[in-house]
Amino acid sequence: MQKFSRRFLPLVVVALSILAGASAAFGDAMLQKPEGFGDRPLTMIVPYGSGGGSDQLSRAMAAAMTEAAGLEFQVVNKPGGGGTAAIPDFMLARADGYTVLEHIDDAVSAYASGSIAENPAVDWIPLCMAQITFSQVYIRSNEDRFSNWEEFVAWLGGNSGTATMANVGKVGSMELTVMEQLESALGIEISQISFDKPAERYAALVGGHVDLLFEQPGDVRNLTDAGEIKPILTFLRERPDVFADVPTHIEAGADFEPLTRFRGFYVKKGVPEEIVSFLSAACKAGFNTDSFQEFNRKKYMHLIDSFRDTEGSIALINDAIDTYSAMN
């Protein structure tokens, strides 16, 4: 499936050039490319497999940046190792701005825990963050032992004192860190079961093999819309409108700054400044296109402010590194 980019590149390039040409002819406010940059396609490395959240975001952003800045992209998936297998190839590429890496907050937690050596805020330059979302705790809709967070905590105390939660396995990840913060703030214990594949995680909750699920709302929207599962706790400072009847962790009595899931785009350190600022502006313009906004709405990525520019991204990453380091 990774062949897509290579096999269809000529077609895509032709199609995109026509598109680009057409919009240029109409005199859109298209960004001006720096002298001598962007005349050949850029490579966008996606460190996860095709069809997943990162892949869909990268392809949507590549199309949006084509529309907004006339850049052409070749999207290449290099999945494996929780997003680490793609990093050497990115670091080997020339620092000329022609290689863009998509990555998520897992790179930040991996750096904080020492699994990778590259600091995303120092060794890479973030162009922008294009998706920022929060996490929730879910239960089965037909769960008869408890139907909200308060009842769950009461059940947990009165029952055996332990509950099971389907979660990702990676030590030091956003998911496990947030749960650790919650458990220590409330003095409760929830046993985390590591599922490496998302579908298995959801099946474990739906099938009754675990009591709880930790996930972001966009990823399980089909299951919540179908009424199979429902959120009982939101990790945010304030309740978002869509989940107005679900309490936040602050309301539940745990006062900590919640980590978020964020996905964004990077170039290597050393890329000339004018190219970085052009790409960063292109990312922002792409984010603001109608098509990308529509994409993010479909993915439930419009519930909180989902955009950060380079400076904002660096602040976001550094805050996250501080939180992770404090927990380690």
Added chain:
Amino acid sequence: MEQFLTGTAALFGDLTSITIFVCGLVGGALFGAVPGVNMLTLGAVLLPFTISMEPGHAVMLFSVIYCSGVFGGAITAILFNIPGAPENAPTCLDGYPMTVSGRAGKAIGAAVCCSALGGVASAILMMSATGAIAGWAVRAFGPQEVFSLIFFGLVVSASMGASNLWKGWLSVFAGLLIATVGTDPVGGIARFGEWTLFDLHYKSYYLSAGIHFIPMILGFFAISEVLVQATNISLGVRERPKASLEFPSLAEFWRVRFTLLRSTLIGFFAGILPGIGATLAAFLGYSQALRWSRHRDNFGKGEIEGVVASETANNAATGAAMIPLLALGLPGGALTAMILGIFQIHGMEPGPLIFINSGDLVWVTFAAMFWANVAIVLLGWVQTKTVVHILRLPFRWLAPGILILATIGAYALRNLMIDVWVMFVAGVLAYLLRASGYSAAGVILGLILGKLGESAFSKSMQLMDYNIFGFFARPISATLIIFAVVALAASIIGELRGDRRQNRPSET
């Protein structure tokens, strides 16, 4: 039935639908048959175009590709000992020996008809019981049951393709060992990512992704086969296989009716479970045929029943895999995940409500899979009469083609060179292993099931508070583990007693 007819009518109602159906069928079979690319490659290429298609057409196209793609991989397995996809690996064990002995037509004919029969049966089962079965499977099969099933699969399949039981087990253990490379499924710790040998220090993120089974399969079957044939040519002992076009007779199918039935049930059952799917189905189907067959002495030497067993099971898994996808929104593999994507692109979310909200579309899917499997027979008959002629090409022309396709296939998997190196190293290792009676299929089985099994085992242990006897507290997992232990004991006793009978299949 009425819904099925409506679905069928929608399928063949207009010229566009029929064109898409035929293209999907031929495309799937073609991509499935060429080593290095597979139905996933085709699916990824086509996925962006489905946005502008009618939802019914898009879903139909992918369902058809799914059915014919699984079948297409059997052709190269039989002709060149190169499984088009992991689920065709057991087909090599008897399919390739049949080619060598000049019965390629029969082997392909059997693969075609059984793929179709397994697929049709599975489509019918799927139509009659989707919602209920999916709910049951997801509730009844937790990590403990999945681990027990994998354990059972490992035990009963261990000895296939090796010259004796001990070498079979050693091959499987080698595969299990290779499966441990990479990121561990519990804590996400990178294993073998960093080591020091005397003064040599090595650290790389590449191995954090582990050794993938696709380059291993390409190396173990395709590269090593090229090396074997090259040896034979240089020693002057290679005979070009006869390109026979003979189709299997009805009597031959009647002889294997129980294997057909058994493999259909095994395939259907394995397909329902998310993440298990067609590969385990094919291995289980094959090993159970080996166990119960009256012709077990011929297994591994070109027994048509072996081809029947594995090809029926892997196609039976296709229909079953749609059940958790449609009824619960849980895709079992990469291609079903793409189908999920198509539903979502068109604003539909698979889940219990899809039968109510998009019932028409569901029945178009069912009808498409049913008719695709029926059409495979025709397609297969044409292919049998044509594709076998490739064998007439001199091997010195075929070999570079095989090597190029395999290299492209290994690289295209993740766009990482590491996979190409893994493939070539695996090819040389497999060449040496095969020469000494170890089993290539065993190593691959260990690798695939090792990854799945470790992940299921660690989840089970976490759920059971690290009490290993918890497996026996659950009826399904207890039954599977006890069966596995009994089968293991029986095979060891049998091996110790009856080495003389030599009822093991010879090396692949």
